[in-house]
Amino acid sequence: xxxxxxxxxxxxxxxxxxxxxxxxxxxxxxxxxxxxxxxxxxxxxxxxxxxxxxxxxxxxxxxxxxxxxxxxxxxxxxxxxxxxxxxxxxxxxxx
Ligand SMILES: [Zn+2]
Numbered sequence: 001x002x003x004x005x006x007x008x009x010x011x012x013x014x015x016x017x018x019x020x021x022x023x024x025x026x027x028x029x030x031x032x033x034x035x036x037x038x039x040x041x042x043x044x045x046x047x048x049x050x051x052x053x054x055x056x057x058x059x060x061x062x063x064x065x066x067x068x069x070x071x072x073x074x075x076x077x078x079x080x081x082x083x084x085x086x087x088x089x090x091x092x093x094x095x
Contacts, residue, residue, distance in 0.1 A: 019044065020048050022048070022052060022054070024044075025045050025048040025055060026055065026064075028041055028045050030064075030065075030068050032045040033082055033086060034082070049089060065082075065083065065086055
């Protein structure tokens with residue numbers, strides 16, 4: 001039996017307008033920041049961030065970011081550039 005009106009629970013995705021979940025966005029966050037994603041995913045993550053303002057504070061991005069830098073042993077200049085981008089995106093996402 002198919003009920004055309006019953007379409008509320010078949011998509012476990014994020015808010016309307018984005019086709020990836022918060023988790024998928026987070027999984028790719030630093031590849032996104034590093035510009036290492038395929039163009040298709042760059043757009044998806046960017047689109048998600050623009051629309052979903054909830055995932056940033058929830059995922060404690062700054063802490064994840066610092067862990068990321070520590071794990072990768074990025075040079076300070078590189079880290080600063082990355083940090084600036086994070087803050088920029090956070091600011092844009094919050095407005
Ligand atoms: Zn999200």
